[in-house]
Amino acid sequence: MKIINKLIFLLVLGSFAACTYEFPEPQIEQPTSGSADFTKIVSVGNSLTAGFMDGALYNRGQQNSFAVMLANQTRDLGGGDFNVPEINSANGFFQMGPQGPLGRLILTVNPQTGAAGPAPIGAGDLPGNFTGNKANLNNFGVPGITLGTALTPLTGGPNSPANPAFNRMYERFASNPGTSTVIGDAAAALANGGTFFTFWLGNNDVLGYATGGASNPAILTSNADFQQRLGLALGALLQASPNAKGAVANIPSLAVLPYFNLVPWNALPLTQAQADQANQGYALYNGGLGQARAAGLITAEEEENRRIQFQAGQNAFVMEDESLTNLGALGLPSIRQSKPTDRATLPLSQALGQPVGGNPALLRGISFPVEDQFVLIPQEQDEIRDKIVAFNGFINAAVQANAERLVLVDVNDLLNRVLAGSVSSGGVGLTASIVPPNGGFSLDGVHPNARAHAFVANHFINAINGKWGSNIPLVNPNEFIGNDLPR
Structure with missing residues (x-):
């Protein structure tokens, strides 16, 4: 699935060709x-x-x-x-x-x-x-x-x-x-x-x-x-x-x-069918977050912050976040979807939505979380x-x-x-x-x-x-x- 193809570099080309500048000669x-x-x-x-x-x-x-x-x-x-x-x-x-x-x-x-x-x-x-x-x-x-x-x-x-x-x-x-x-x-x-x-x-x-x-x-x-x-x-x-x-x-x-x-936080375009498929994959994860909140391991605010939900159109991508509460004992990874306050690095533009290691089931940012090296959290x-x-x-x-x-x-x-x-x-x-x-x-x-x-x-x-x-x-x-x- 080729999710993104230089999406962030869409440029208006029509006005570029005839650009001339005038610079007044400085009086020195x-x-x-x-x-x-x-x-x-x-x-x-x-x-x-x-x-x-x-x-x-x-x-x-x-x-x-x-x-x-x-x-x-x-x-x-x-x-x-x-x-x-x-x-x-x-x-x-x-x-x-x-x-x-x-x-x-x-x-x-x-x-x-x-x-x-x-x-x-x-x-x-x-x-x-x-x-x-x-x-x-x-x-x-x-x-x-x-x-x-x-x-x-x-x-x-x-x-x-x-x-x-x-x-x-x-x-x-x-x-x-x-x-x-x-x-x-x-x-x-x-x-x-x-x-x-x-x-x-x-x-x-x-x-x-x-x-x-x-x-x-x-x-x-x-x-x-x-x-x-x-x-x-x-x-x-x-x-x-x-x-x-x-x-x-x-x-x-x-x-x-x-x-x-250059890479926006919601750089991931999905169809409704793609969003539905991705959401099915995170049903157990989202359910596990609810259990963690009920057990007092995380707050309701963190549960909401970590919940993953896709929709048709532009989407936030799934990413690692080491600052989250470690729920490894419950088998839950420290992941969430990107926020406007995150800053993705330029190399993600070519990696987002692409298969990881050639495996079509592992799509970076959807079924495979974007790694720490690609994003600066707040x-x-x-x-x-x-x-x-x-x-x-x-x-x-x-x-x-x-x-x-x-x-x-x-x-x-x-x-x-x-x-x-x-x-x-x-x-x-x-x-x-x-x-x-x-x-x-x-x-x-x-x-x-x-x-x-x-x-x-x-x-x-x-x-x-x-x-x-x-x-x-x-x-x-x-x-x-x-x-x-x-x-």
């Missing part, structure tokens, strides 16, 4: 660097700094990261070359397919349904070694890394053992693979004439936990470890070039990301929000402790305003979606696209100009494309 004074020096900029970070987009690191994404844009805007202020560890691939690597590597995501139209949704573009490339001069690199953005892996001679992020391509993301340009570290290499670049740096790490210390449905607590960084590692990383960069100044970005709220917003959302608040508090404190040399770039505030619909350029808005032309997120639902990177670059520029009296000219976001139109 002669560019000056103020009390900062942009002769050699070094950027340190994760996938956001690297330009990872559409589920892959590829040429166009690399060249349209905020770090590259910022460096380009400082050219008239004495800024020098800004070298990136080129991936040399038009499509990059998204995942392995039956015939080999598949490349980045693009929007494609299903000829049967007319729905548009992300799919690999076709053939891709596993990351190859960087063949340029490693000693001249300026961009040390590595997809997947946490603060911890940035400080250790590891080659990938917390999930990299299951994804060999991510093991290569740092190894491919490391000064001494297996021994050197991202922070160490960046510090060496700063020590070699570096005058300014950007720093944007910490996102992956909570993101990997969240994208996995908060199902693996082992990969969530503790507050103590985050604070210590942040101090070590920033300290290494500040010590490497005692006169260099830096811009430090914080961690955005994950509630902004389409990855957690308690987990609160945990993640509190963690980001704590991490951002440490970042702000570290910046304030070095206030003469560092400025905070509040990207969290920027993206919250994007979510509220209050960010635009030249009268053209930026939205927290993947829908072209205004959607600011690439097709993986997590990483900004090129146009959004321009807004991020301007956010950095405004913070730097305000702190050190510079007047770096702003980027024109409307010169950069968002997501490509569906093919």
Whole structure:
């Protein structure tokens, strides 16, 4: 039974083709660097700094990261070359397919349904070694890394053992693979004439936990470890070039990301016959809940919360919930149907309603509960929000402790305003979606696209100009494309 086929990606295509923007030429004074020096900029970070987009690191994404844009805007202020560890691939690597590597995501139209949704573009490339001069690199953005892996001679992020391509993301340009570290290499670049740096790490210390449905607590960084590692990383960069100044970005709220917003809580369409069949399967379960309530094991409220009932039309899906009272002694699993307060993750869009393990009797979300890894329940959302608040508090404190040399770039505030619909350029808005032309997120639902990177670059520029009296000219976001139109 094919219950859902890219349902969440239904897009109105008619108005996409002829979108032109006008951006008024800014009236600025002669560019000056103020009390900062942009002769050699070094950027340190994760996938956001690297330009990872559409589920892959590829040429166009690399060249349209905020770090590259910022460096380009400082050219008239004495800024020098800004070298990136080129991936040399038009499509990059998204995942392995039956015939080999598949490349980045693009929007494609299903000829049967007319729905548009992300799919690999076709053939891709596993990351190859960087063949340029490693000693001249300026961009040390590595997809997947946490603060911890940035400080250790590891080659990938917390999930990299299951994804060999991510093991290569740092190894491919490391000064001494297996021994050197991202922070160490960046510090060496700063020590070699570096005058300014950007720093944007910490996102992956909570993101990997969240994208996995908060199902693996082992990969969530503790507050103590985050604070210590942040101090070590920033300290290494500040010590490497005692006169260099830096811009430090914080961690955005994950509630902004389409990855957690694209799959609705009632994403399961059923006919009356399908609903009747599913309801028969849960008759014993619902009866057992009544017995548990009569025995005083659960309240009437929890019984109602756990009761499963389908109907014709759109339905909530059946899911695991470890926060429910354990009724295992009665043979009753900890399951319920999804609620508007739950946040499903993007991978559920392809798994919902599909057979599990090839068994047509086990349909995920109907006869087989959606696993913990696919959903964030309210308690987990609160945990993640509190963690980001704590991490951002440490970042702000570290910046304030070095206030003469560092400025905070509040990207969290920027993206919250994007979510509220209050960010635009030249009268053209930026939205927290993947829908072209205004959607600011690439097709993986997590990483900004090129146009959004321009807004991020301007956010950095405004913070730097305000702190050190510079007047770096702003980027024109409307010169950069968002997501490509569906093919």
